[in-house]
Amino acid sequence: MSGREVWPGRPFPLGPVYQGDCTNFSLFSENAERVVLCLFDADGAEEQIEVTQVTAHTWHCAVPGVGPGQRYGYRVHGPYDPANGHRFNPCKLLIDPYAKAIEGNVDFGAANILPYVPDPEGSPDADLERDDEDDAAAMPKCVVVDPAFDWEGDRRLERPWTETVIYETHVRGFTKQLESLPEELRGTYAGLASDQAIEYLSELGVTAVELLPVHHIVDESFLHERGLSNYWGYASIGYLAPHAGYAAGGGSGEQVREFKGMVKALHRAGIEVILDVVYNHTSEGNHLGPMLSFRGVDNATYYRLVPDDKRHYMDYTGTGNTLNAVEPEVLRLIMDSLRYFVIECHVDGFRFDLASALARGLYDVDRLSAFFDTIHQDPVLSQVKLIAEPWDVGPGGYQVGNFPVLWSEWNGPYRDVMRDFWRGEAPLHEFASRFTGSSDLYEDDGRQPFASVNFITAHDGFTLADLTAFNEKHNAENLEDNQDGTDDNRSWNCGVEGPTDDAEVNKLRWRQRRNFLTTLLLSQGVPMLLAGDELARTQGGNNNAWCQDNEVSWVDWDLDDDAQGLQEFTRRLVALRKAEPVFRREHFLEGDDAESVLPDIWWFRLDGRRMTRKQWQDEDLRWLGVFLNGASTGMLDRYGQPIEGDSFALCINASEHDVEFTLPAARFGSAWSLELATAAPWAEAGSATFAAGSELFVTARSVTLLRRTP
Numbered sequence: 178m179s180g181r182e183v184w185p186g187r188p189f190p191l192g193p194v195y196q197g198d199c200t201n202f203s204l205f206s207e208n209a210e211r212v213v214l215c216l217f218d219a220d221g222a223e224e225q226i227e228v229t230q231v232t233a234h235t236w237h238c239a240v241p242g243v244g245p246g247q248r249y250g251y252r253v254h255g256p257y258d259p260a261n262g263h264r265f266n267p268c269k270l271l272i273d274p275y276a277k278a279i280e281g282n283v284d285f286g287a288a289n290i291l292p293y294v295p296d297p298e299g300s301p302d303a304d305l306e307r308d309d310e311d312d313a314a315a316m317p318k319c320v321v322v323d324p325a326f327d328w329e330g331d332r333r334l335e336r337p338w339t340e341t342v343i344y345e346t347h348v349r350g351f352t353k354q355l356e357s358l359p360e361e362l363r364g365t366y367a368g369l370a371s372d373q374a375i376e377y378l379s380e381l382g383v384t385a386v387e388l389l390p391v392h393h394i395v396d397e398s399f400l401h402e403r404g405l406s407n408y409w410g411y412a413s414i415g416y417l418a419p420h421a422g423y424a425a426g427g428g429s430g431e432q433v434r435e436f437k438g439m440v441k442a443l444h445r446a447g448i449e450v451i452l453d454v455v456y457n458h459t460s461e462g463n464h465l466g467p468m469l470s471f472r473g474v475d476n477a478t479y480y481r482l483v484p485d486d487k488r489h490y491m492d493y494t495g496t497g498n499t500l501n502a503v504e505p506e507v508l509r510l511i512m513d514s515l516r517y518f519v520i521e522c523h524v525d526g527f528r529f530d531l532a533s534a535l536a537r538g539l540y541d542v543d544r545l546s547a548f549f550d551t552i553h554q555d556p557v558l559s560q561v562k563l564i565a566e567p568w569d570v571g572p573g574g575y576q577v578g579n580f581p582v583l584w585s586e587w588n589g590p591y592r593d594v595m596r597d598f599w600r601g602e603a604p605l606h607e608f609a610s611r612f613t614g615s616s617d618l619y620e621d622d623g624r625q626p627f628a629s630v631n632f633i634t635a636h637d638g639f640t641l642a643d644l645t646a647f648n649e650k651h652n653a654e655n656l657e658d659n660q661d662g663t664d665d666n667r668s669w670n671c672g673v674e675g676p677t678d679d680a681e682v683n684k685l686r687w688r689q690r691r692n693f694l695t696t697l698l699l700s701q702g703v704p705m706l707l708a709g710d711e712l713a714r715t716q717g718g719n720n721n722a723w724c725q726d727n728e729v730s731w732v733d734w735d736l737d738d739d740a741q742g743l744q745e746f747t748r749r750l751v752a753l754r755k756a757e758p759v760f761r762r763e764h765f766l767e768g769d770d771a772e773s774v775l776p777d778i779w780w781f782r783l784d785g786r787r788m789t790r791k792q793w794q795d796e797d798l799r800w801l802g803v804f805l806n807g808a809s810t811g812m813l814d815r816y817g818q819p820i821e822g823d824s825f826a827l828c829i830n831a832s833e834h835d836v837e838f839t840l841p842a843a844r845f846g847s848a849w850s851l852e853l854a855t856a857a858p859w860a861e862a863g864s865a866t867f868a869a870g871s872e873l874f875v876t877a878r879s880v881t882l883l884r885r886t887p
Contacts, residue, residue: 186239192275211254262477262487276319338627346708370442382751412460463497493571526562578618614701629702651718662721711747785839799832
């Protein structure tokens with residue numbers, strides 16, 4: 178052991194805290210018998226320091242002369258007893274769960290990072306024999322960081338949900354092929370903070386970027402063997418550490434400063450930062466997985482173990498393990514991680530991957546679990562944007578509509594219904610329910626339309642271009658014999674698989690993409706656009722590109738005329754949504770059958786008359802008109818005055834045939850002007866006018882939007 182002077186230090190806060198003349202180290206482990214702090218110099222030489230102070234199961238010390246840039250890890254001693262849930266192995270260097278920076282990735286060829294002796298035959302019982310090979314040479318090292326940063330007055334933007342348009346993107350994939358950037362900045366935090374990237378996002382009109390996971394990632398060993406990597410990043414190991422691989426300036430602590438600089442630059446442009454966070458599982462896998470951090474620090478505390486078989490893990494996530502969020506120390510880690518990124522890094526909100534797994538009590542999903550109670554009582558976290566992916570893979574895990582107030586949710590039914598509708602399968606009443614904010618899911622418990630985060634596509638699945646071009650998934654490049662990913666396309670692809678020279682087919686495909694985008698951006702709720710959909714980005718039919726860190730996944734900025742046209746059409750839609758409050762109401766639409774009062778919404782049929790109950794139940798109808806009353810938004814400005822805007826009529830034809838709508842009676846508007854049409858995307862707003870009661874031609878599979886004129 179080292180002869181270096183060591184002070185007792187403090188148990189809290191957990192993790193490394195640089196204090197000027199020393200760094201305080203603190204690690205929680207209830208079941209450990211010894212803890213050793215390991216310091217590494219630039220050449221990889223290891224200095225071991227016995228941690229002797231223990232307060233409330235927290236092992237702590239302060240080391241004089243240690244400051245920013247110091248690389249470190251832990252070795253934790255205790256029983257190796259898998260049958261009782263313990264897997265301590267001091268031969269394995271461990272990542273600090275509270276590390277603020279982690280340098281590099283696992284070097285799989287340098288040493289065995291498994292805590293047991295691997296069996297060439299793949300025995301499921303191999304984990305019962307502890308391995309004594311030291312793996313320090315293979316493991317990433319934690320790094321002490323200086324928290325100082327000049328924010329220049331930056332603060333969270335606190336943009337209202339009603340003004341929010343989310344852009345789901347990947348730090349690396351968004352700028353990796355952006356040739357106007359210097360090569361060393363492409364695919365980095367600095368690249369996303371660049372003038373070129375921010376100018377694009379600002380011109381598109383989005384108000385928030387939702388970043389795929391940026392907590393430090395460790396690739397699975399089987400991906401390394403296949404020459405692939407965990408591109409999406411749902412393999413977190415460091416919940417307080419921005420991933421080093423996305424830093425242009427280096428991974429020895431520079432990633433923290435670069436991440437903060439990215440947030441500051443985006444805020445300066447009025448763009449919020451929402452992080453996709455993965456607190457439901459880690460990258461350590463099942464009982465045969467590697468020992469990276471939590472498994473060796475205190476396996477029985479951090480993971481949900483099978484109650485009558487503690488050698489194995491409860492798996493609500495499909496990844497082999499589930500974090501034990503009902504354990505107070507694990508819940509504290511999650512909360513500390515969230516608060517760190519809000520307070521120290523100024524992020525504006527979070528999207529929680531497989532959030533149902535966090536809500537589980539024993540085997541059931543409990544909407545009033547400790548996790549949600551703690552969030553709601555926290556004065557910081559209760560004020561940021563909270564988005565749930567409201568499902569996991571365990572029994573009873575599909576919880577759309579069941580999350581508490583303050584939470585918004587990815588609305589899976591919205592995605593499914595809109596895809597079905599535009600391929601001619603969903604009935605009108607289902608379309609209408611999703612288009613108006615899914616009140617059936619959210620209104621009963623007091624939530625508002627912004628509880629619904631609407632999306633047609635997301636990172637997981639087909640891109641918009643592929644949704645309209647492929648019958649089947651094409652995932653061969655993932656090296657799983659095309660067995661991975663969902664088999665349900667839920668698309669309408671013009672009856673032709675893949676790329677084609679058929680001009681009519683391609684014309685219909687582009688129209689269908691505009692239909693989806695128009696539906697998304699004019700629906701009540703919060704729209705989420707997948708990065709590149711506005712550019713017709715394709716993954717070649719791969720609907721599960723999680724391991725493709727290459728051109729399959731990266732945004733392609735080399736645009737043809739059609740892609741540029743779709744980009745401009747998307748900008749028009751985003752600008753229209755932002756300008757007109759009728760498309761982003763705070764409260765659910767009520768409707769009204771009274772003949773003397775204009776309702777906030779009114780549905781009409783081809784002859785311009787009100788839809789009947791019988792027609793709503795007619796599953797063969799594929800056309801529908803809707804009047805949206807801009808004078809009845811139910812919204813107030815900061816002074817308490819009603820917010821009014823223009824009124825619109827939307828004529829939707831999802832059938833295979835052209836139709837003619839008769840516009841409603843004059844009480845809804847005596848004159849109308851063309852705002853946009855998905856069948857004529859080049860047509861300028863105001864280029865055509867129509868009188869009340871006149872005929873409006875609507876092309877098959879298209880949408881026409883009219884604005885009421887004075």
